[in-house]
Amino acid sequence: MRQYLEVKERYPDCIVFFRVGDFYELFFNDAVTAARALDLTLTTRDKGKEDAVPMAGVPHHALRQYLGKMIERGYKVAICDQVEDPKLAKGIVRREVTRVVTPGVLIDEEQLEAKESCYLAAIAPGAEWQRVGFAYLDVSTGEFAATELDGAALEDELARVGPRELLIPPSLESSLRQLIGQGRALTEFVPAETAGADTGAGTDAALLEDLFGAKMEALGLASWPLAVQAAATCVRYARSTQPAGSLPLHRIRPYQPSEHLVIDETTQLHLELFAPLSSPASGPGGGMAQGELRRRATLFGILDQTRTAMGGRLLRRWLGAPLLGLAPIRRRQDAVEWLVEHAALRATLRAELGEVYDLERLCGRAMLGVATPRDLAALRRSLERLPAIAQALGESVGPCIGAIGELPELLGPRPDSDLAADVAADIAATLVDDPPVQWAAGGIIRRGAAAELDEIVDIAEHGKERLLGIEARERERTGIGSLKVRYNKVFGYYLEITRTHMARVPADYVRKQTLANCERYTTPELTEYESKILGAEERRAALEQELFAALRTRVAAHGERLHRLAEVVAILDAVAALADVAHAGGYVRPEVDESSRLEITEGRHPVVEKLAAAGKFVPNDVALDPDDAQLMVITGPNMAGKSTVMRQVALIVLLAQTGSFVPATRARVGVVDRIFTRVGASDNLARGESTFMVEMRETGHILRHATRRSLILLDEIGRGTSTYDGVSIAWAVAEYLHDRIGARTMFATHYHELVALARSRPRVRNWQVAVREWKDEVVFLHRLAEGGASRSYGIQVARLAGLPQVVIERARAVLAALERGEDAFGRARPLAGIRQMELFAAPVAEEAQPEPPTPPPGPSPAGESTLSPAAAGVLRSLREADPDDLSPRAAHALLQELRQRLLAG
Numbered sequence: 081m082r083q084y085l086e087v088k089e090r091y092p093d094c095i096v097f098f099r100v101g102d103f104y105e106l107f108f109n110d111a112v113t114a115a116r117a118l119d120l121t122l123t124t125r126d127k128g129k130e131d132a133v134p135m136a137g138v139p140h141h142a143l144r145q146y147l148g149k150m151i152e153r154g155y156k157v158a159i160c161d162q163v164e165d166p167k168l169a170k171g172i173v174r175r176e177v178t179r180v181v182t183p184g185v186l187i188d189e190e191q192l193e194a195k196e197s198c199y200l201a202a203i204a205p206g207a208e209w210q211r212v213g214f215a216y217l218d219v220s221t222g223e224f225a226a227t228e229l230d231g232a233a234l235e236d237e238l239a240r241v242g243p244r245e246l247l248i249p250p251s252l253e254s255s256l257r258q259l260i261g262q263g264r265a266l267t268e269f270v271p272a273e274t275a276g277a278d279t280g281a282g283t284d285a286a287l288l289e290d291l292f293g294a295k296m297e298a299l300g301l302a303s304w305p306l307a308v309q310a311a312a313t314c315v316r317y318a319r320s321t322q323p324a325g326s327l328p329l330h331r332i333r334p335y336q337p338s339e340h341l342v343i344d345e346t347t348q349l350h351l352e353l354f355a356p357l358s359s360p361a362s363g364p365g366g367g368m369a370q371g372e373l374r375r376r377a378t379l380f381g382i383l384d385q386t387r388t389a390m391g392g393r394l395l396r397r398w399l400g401a402p403l404l405g406l407a408p409i410r411r412r413q414d415a416v417e418w419l420v421e422h423a424a425l426r427a428t429l430r431a432e433l434g435e436v437y438d439l440e441r442l443c444g445r446a447m448l449g450v451a452t453p454r455d456l457a458a459l460r461r462s463l464e465r466l467p468a469i470a471q472a473l474g475e476s477v478g479p480c481i482g483a484i485g486e487l488p489e490l491l492g493p494r495p496d497s498d499l500a501a502d503v504a505a506d507i508a509a510t511l512v513d514d515p516p517v518q519w520a521a522g523g524i525i526r527r528g529a530a531a532e533l534d535e536i537v538d539i540a541e542h543g544k545e546r547l548l549g550i551e552a553r554e555r556e557r558t559g560i561g562s563l564k565v566r567y568n569k570v571f572g573y574y575l576e577i578t579r580t581h582m583a584r585v586p587a588d589y590v591r592k593q594t595l596a597n598c599e600r601y602t603t604p605e606l607t608e609y610e611s612k613i614l615g616a617e618e619r620r621a622a623l624e625q626e627l628f629a630a631l632r633t634r635v636a637a638h639g640e641r642l643h644r645l646a647e648v649v650a651i652l653d654a655v656a657a658l659a660d661v662a663h664a665g666g667y668v669r670p671e672v673d674e675s676s677r678l679e680i681t682e683g684r685h686p687v688v689e690k691l692a693a694a695g696k697f698v699p700n701d702v703a704l705d706p707d708d709a710q711l712m713v714i715t716g717p718n719m720a721g722k723s724t725v726m727r728q729v730a731l732i733v734l735l736a737q738t739g740s741f742v743p744a745t746r747a748r749v750g751v752v753d754r755i756f757t758r759v760g761a762s763d764n765l766a767r768g769e770s771t772f773m774v775e776m777r778e779t780g781h782i783l784r785h786a787t788r789r790s791l792i793l794l795d796e797i798g799r800g801t802s803t804y805d806g807v808s809i810a811w812a813v814a815e816y817l818h819d820r821i822g823a824r825t826m827f828a829t830h831y832h833e834l835v836a837l838a839r840s841r842p843r844v845r846n847w848q849v850a851v852r853e854w855k856d857e858v859v860f861l862h863r864l865a866e867g868g869a870s871r872s873y874g875i876q877v878a879r880l881a882g883l884p885q886v887v888i889e890r891a892r893a894v895l896a897a898l899e900r901g902e903d904a905f906g907r908a909r910p911l912a913g914i915r916q917m918e919l920f921a922a923p924v925a926e927e928a929q930p931e932p933p934t935p936p937p938g939p940s941p942a943g944e945s946t947l948s949p950a951a952a953g954v955l956r957s958l959r960e961a962d963p964d965d966l967s968p969r970a971a972h973a974l975l976q977e978l979r980q981r982l983l984a985g
Contacts, residue, residue: 412655539612559584710844
């Protein structure tokens with residue numbers, strides 16, 4: 081308990097799993113917490129005593145299973161292991177924390193998503209948040225990147241990276257809590273000294289220079305002190321979680337966020353890049369699991385035809401950060417095009433890649449000191465596939481990898497190609513082909529790997545035969561036919577000779593025990609063999625552990641080589657997947673240039689097309705140009721496909737700048753710097769925001785950050801408030817986008833009043849999603865057509881959605897009355913001159929009835945000559961009255977006065 085309390089004092093924020101024999105035990109509040117979280121039996125130590133200690137435990141072999149559950153519930157776990165042999169220990173067995181498991185530092189495959197990175201990130205703010213250092217690290221793979229950026233851009237970068245755990249100085253908690261949002265990451269508030277806040281950039285720089293063996297200039301971080309501080313924070317924290325192993329870090333990648341197209345968190349959600357907005361109700365395959373349906377209902381789910389986990393993670397990163405530079409975009413396109421055109425090569429390559437395991441994480445686990453024999457066996461099998469991949473590529477390795485320009489050529493039929501064959505050979509010579517899952521008792525080292533082990537194994541497996549051999553030799557030597565080799569727990573192995581043969585006992589026999597009918601002896605050979613056979617199993621297990629640990633250390637020493645190979649394989653896999661999707665889906669290579677035009681011919685939504693019935697998806701053409709057709713006002717009924725058309729345009733742009741082919745017959749994409757979306761209705765109760773507030777906040781974000789190079793998709797701006805307010809806001813937003821920003825914009829709306837914008841704004845174009853009526857039915861054609869829609873067909877859509885027929889009939893009657901200028905009860909409604917009442921407006925004083933205006937000199941307006949003088953005066957009063965300046969009371973008074981004048985005249 082003294083050991084436990086000392087460990088708990090060093091790790092107060094962790095649940096301590098304390099190894100005692102075959103169990104990990106938990107005590108005090110940790111036991112209570114874990115019992116509740118893991119559904120364990122809560123017992124006590126020293127039962128019956130008043131100060132009995134709460135206690136719970138889990139079997140050591142099931143640790144990973146329980147760790148996963150603890151991490152899912154947001155806990156940090158410190159694993160305290162026995163670090164010396166209990167049989168050799170003097171006193172209490174020494175125990176130490178071997179690793180700390182946190183949501184941002186996961187290394188066990190049971191807790192990790194195969195095709196999703198697990199990032200630990202750190203923030204180092206500068207003065208008044210003008211500049212911010214940001215770094216993120218995946219301990220399981222060694223991916224490490226750092227940057228400096230404007231404070232205003234931090235939120236978008238957090239959304240792109242999506243860290244599981246975020247390290248920030250405690251003083252920033254209040255200012256970052258709103259920015260981070262609820263549930264984006266488990267925020268770990270790091271003490272200032274750990275974060276490097278009071279140690280200076282020099283210490284942080286020294287840490288990184290020592291880690292990577294290079295100066296700041298070579299690392300590319302010399303002019304980014306805040307990035308250095310954030311990166312050093314990540315390293316310190318990650319090291320504190322792995323006291324028994326080294327981090328799999330080989331390099332740090334400095335980057336500029338301006339190198340990538342920005343996709344904020346809202347846009348990610350609206351475009352359903354990685355997660356669907358809602359679970360699909362059905363899909364191809366009927367019995368498909370819901371998780372698979374959710375995955376396929378996303379862009380990543382459609383494109384992810386990768387054959388390896390590392391290829392899937394790379395493709396995910398590409399989609400989250402499309403490129404802005406034309407040269408890297410075109411290099412990726414060249415690689416995709418090469419594999420699209422060489423179908424046989426692509427099929428062979430993908431078949432070979434299917435036999436490659438997760439090299440990144442296997443190598444990382446070796447460096448962290450937690451790789452199992454099965455991990456290294458999988459690493460060996462993966463390395464053994466690389467020559468076949470290189471052979472399949474042949475001379476095309478240049479277009480496939482060199483064209484991407486992200487890594488040198490490591491694969492190819494060249495004498496200097498480094499495929500780490502020596503590492504594979506070392507593993508093959510040491511480990512058996514198929515190591516057992518439970519390997520503590522041995523059975524993992526190949527015969528011939530170590531002479532001492534071979535002898536021990538031979539003794540353990542053939543001990544009985546050896547004993548029978550000793551017995552036969554001693555019988556022949558002594559001539560005593562009844563001599564036997566026997567064993568008991570007290571005396572061990574011995575030779576038993578009856579008293580009738582005592583005269584034949586050799587002089588070198590040593591007496592062990594005298595019985596009534598016999599004597600028991602031993603010999604030097606039997607004593608030596610006894611020591612071997614009795615400790616063979618135990619010695620075998622210990623020696624195999626030593627040999628395996630040495631092998632794991634040797635493999636870890638080649639970590640940088642293995643990681644470089646893993647990166648090449650990941651690139652090949654990601655490019656081959658894009659090529660396979662392009663070939664199967666009839667995608668084309670888009671023309672990406674520096675122009676500001678966006679032209680798509682017969683564009684399709686990659687996800688909707690895949691999930692729809694064959695041949696049912698309707699493609700559409702779209703053309704946007706800030707100098708001509710800059711803003712598309714799209715009208716039409718719900719369910720006609722407005723949102724689908726807009727989203728598919730954004731996805732085509734995103735795919736084009738990722739370097740992928742796109743679902744269209746032709747596409748020209750002038751590089752876009754940001755994609756903004758405001759689609760759908762949602763609230764944010766955690767922040768106390770209504771649907772309309774969220775809508776306005778997102779719209780405001782777009783108007784503040786969009787540039788002429790951006791692509792903006794707006795759907796139903798202003799729908800969360802009253803009609804007049806909504807139309808006014810939508811109109812003003814559209815004018816602002818046209819007059820101030822000039823970005824390529826698609827603006828879908830049910831406010832048909834907005835079609836009038838085209839008469840006053842030269843770059844506004846009206847489009848509608850066409851429908852047809854047939855026998856009181858509405859038929860959605862899902863095709864864009866020029867011009868504005870005159871109706872929304874809301875009642876027809878409501879009927880299709882299943883509203884009761886009585887409700888539908890009543891809605892039609894009310895609509896007809898409103899269109900005649902009446903209210904829902906068929907009474908005349910004086911709405912034309914009534915201004916909408918405002919909740920917070922000052923009260924309007926009752927106005928005196930105005931004097932009848934004096935007619936202007938000159939001839940009467942046309943038509944007034946035929947009216948009575950009273951009627952003509954009333955008509956002139958109406959012309960001069962401004963309905964927008966009349967309160968309801970004043971309007972009522974004016975109407976009453978005009979009526980009395982008509983009756984009196």
